[in-house]
Amino acid sequence: MSDATIEVAGLRKRYGPTTALDGMTFTAAPGRVTGFVGPNGAGKSTTMRIILGLHAADAGQALVGGRPYRSLRCPLRHLGTLLDAAALHPARTGRNHLLWLAQSQGLGARRVDEVVERVGLASASRRPAGGYSLGMRQRLGLAAALLADPPAIMLDEPFNGMDPEGIVWLRDFLRALAGQGRAVLVSSHLMSELQGMADHVVVVGRGRVIADSSVAGLIAAASGDRVRVRTSAPQPAAAALSTAGAQVTRAGDDVLAVRGLPAERVVAVLTAGGLPFSELAPHRATLEEVYLELTRDAVEYRAAAAGAAS
C-alpha cells in the first residue's frame, strides 16, 4: 500500500433515522485525480469527515497510506484537505491561519510563504480573511492542504465560487499534483467540473458507490454500440433496423439513435434497403450524460423522500 493511497472500505453511518453512508467503498490511488461525484446528500462530505476521523463510522474503515488518520502524528504531512473554504476566523489574516496550521505540523513561516506564493494569494495573505472572496478562500484552503507537502490531497467541492479562470487554473494545478505522483481526491456535485481533469471517477448516490471506473471506461460502457444515423427517411429506416434486431429511438427530426447493431451492420442494412443516409457515426456519451443516467435513481429517491416527508 502506497503512502499516498486513500482507501475507504464498507463505511456505514447513520444520523438518527437517516442513513448517510451505506457501505461506501472505493480507493483513490496515487498519480491520478479521482473524481468523487454524486448529488448533494449522497454522502461525499460525510465520507471525507470519516476519512479525517472527525466523525466516527458505525462500521467499515478509512485508511490513509494504510493507516487510520487518527493514528497519524502529523496528519497534514500525510493528507492535505480542504473541507470548507469558509471555515476561517474572519479577524485572522490568511497568513496567520496558515501559520498556526504550519506550526501544528512542526513547520515554520517560510513554508507558509512558499504555499501562499504557489496558490497566488501573496498580496491578500496579510489581510483579515473576513474580507476574502469565496475564490480567495478556496485558494487559501488549497494552500492549507499543500502546506505540509502531503502525498495525498482531498478537496471537497473546490470549484465552488471560483471564476472560470480560476477553474481552469485549479484543474491544471490538480493535474500537476497528480503528475507528481500524489493521490488527488476531488468531490463535486457537477460532473462537468471534472471532465477533462479526472482520470478516475467514483459516482455515489444514497451513501454508496454506483460506479467506480476510469473516465474512458465509463464513457465507453455508457456509449456501448450506439450509432447515430442522419437520414431523410427516418421511418422506413427505423423499421428496417428494428427488423434487423436493433433498438431504435428518434433523436431528432432526421436523426436516429441505434442500439444493438455495430456500425458496419447498420450500413449494410440501410444499403440493402436502398435507404438514404447522409451521416453515420458511433455515438460517444458525454461524462455528464453518464452521470445523469447513473444518478437518476438517487436524485429521484431524494425527491420522493422529501415529498413523503412534507
Place this chain on the structure above:
Amino acid sequence: MRLLRAEWTKFRSVPGWVRGSVVAALLILLFPIAGLGGGAPDQASPVPIGPHGGPVSSGYFFVHRPLSGDGRITVAVSALTSVRGDGAATPWAKAGLIVTAGPEPGARYAAIMVTGGHGVRMQHDYVHDRGGRPGAVSADAPRWLRLTRSGDTVTGEESPDGERWNEVATVRLPGLAATVQAGLFVACPQHVEGIGTAGDAATAAFGAPRLTGGWSAAGWAGDQVGAGTATFAGYPRGTTGSFAPAGDGFTVTGAGDLAPATRSELPVGAAAGDVLFGTFPALVVIVVVATLMITTEYRYGMIRSTLSAGNRRVRILAAKAAVVAGVTFTTCLVAAALAVPLWLRVVRGLGVYVFPVTSGAALRAEVGTAALLAVAAVFALAVGTILRRSATAVTTVVAAVVLPYLLALTPFLPPSMAVWLTRFTPAAAMAVQQTLVRYPQVDGLYTPAAGYYPLPPWAGLAVLGGYTALAFAVAAVLLCRRDA
C-alpha cells in the same frame, strides 16, 4: 509543544482577543479610579495602633490608681449586664481587672475579666486571648479575679469563692514601666444585629478591691479611655460611662472594647483587597475572551481544521487552556502587582486609614488574583467546549462565576447567604484577595462585602479549581466522543 505554538498563534492573531486581555489588565490597574468618585471619607479621629502594629479598639471605662513596682489586686464580680443584652450581657461585654502602661489608646495591657458569653478570659496587648472557666456571673455565682504584677510579667487567676485559685495565664509585657495604672475596667463592644451593629454599654457590680504591693495611696479615679478614637463607637442614647460606690464595692458602666479592630469598628479603613476590585470587570472580559476562543471555532467551522491538524484532542484543549491561562495570568499579575502598591499609596495620601498587610499577604493577593482570572478563563474555555455556542456559553459562565461574585459583594445580602456563595460557588476564589485577619475574640461582621471570606485563600481558589477540573474533564470527554 507544537500545539502550544499553534494555539498561541491562533490567539495572538485575533486582535479582539489580544485587546480583551489588555483591557482586562487595564481594568485591574485603573478601575479603582471609580471608587474615588466620592472623594476621601472624612476621618479626623485617630486610629489607635496596638503593640503588634495593627489597628485596635482601645476604649473602656477605667477605675484606676497608680501601681509602682510589684503588686496584686483581687476583686469579686457579681453582675454583668448590657443595654442590648436582654437582661444578660453582649457575649464579649467585659468586666475585670487590668494593668496597663497608661490610659493612652493602644498602650500595652494585661487583663483578667468575666464576659457576657465566653466565661473568664485572660487577654493582653489586644490580640492575645486565653480562655478560663466558662459560665456567666450572677449574685448567686460571683467570680473572683486576681491580677498579680511582677516585673514585666502579669499573672491572672480566677476563683469561685476567693479561696481556691486557678491560674488562667501568665503573660509578659516587655518594657513595662515601673509605675503603671491598674484597677477595674468595663468595656462593651457593639452588638452585631443582622447586617449591622448597634452601640451597647455594659454595667458590672464589683466587690471591694483588695490591694497588696506598691499601690498609691490616692483614691480611685474613673475615666473613659479612648473616647476620641476612630474605633470607639460611643455610648447608646441615655447611658454614659460612670463608676459609683455600691456597698463596699463599685458599680461601673462602660462601653468600647480592648481588642483588635475589624472592619466593623473601622468601616472607612481600606484593605489591600479593596484596591483589586477591578478584578470583577476584568473577570467579565476574560471569560468572554476565553469562551470565544473555542466557540468561534464551532461557529466558523474552524474546529474541523483544528481537529484534523492534530489527532490528540485532549492535548489541543490543554494547549488552548495553557495559552489563555498563561496570557491571563501574566497580564493580570503585572496589573495586580502595580495596582496594589499604587492605589494603597493613593488612598493613604488621601488620609484614609489602610489596614496593615504583610508583604507576603499582598503578594499572595496579587498572585492569587492573577491565578483566579487564569483559572476562570480555563473554566470558561471548558464550558465553551461543552456548549459550543458563544451566547449560551458566555451566559452560563457569567451566571456561574461572575454573578455569585457580584452577589457576594452586595452589602445588603444576608451574611449567611454571602458566606454560602463564597464557600460553595466559584466565587469562593475571591478569598485569595483577603488580607484582613479575623479574630475569634471579636464579634464583627465577617462578610465578603467587608473583606472577610469563609475559606482560607488557597482553599477558596481550590473550589474554583475543582469546578474547572470538572468542567475540563467533561469538555475533554465530549470533545473526544462527539463528531466534529
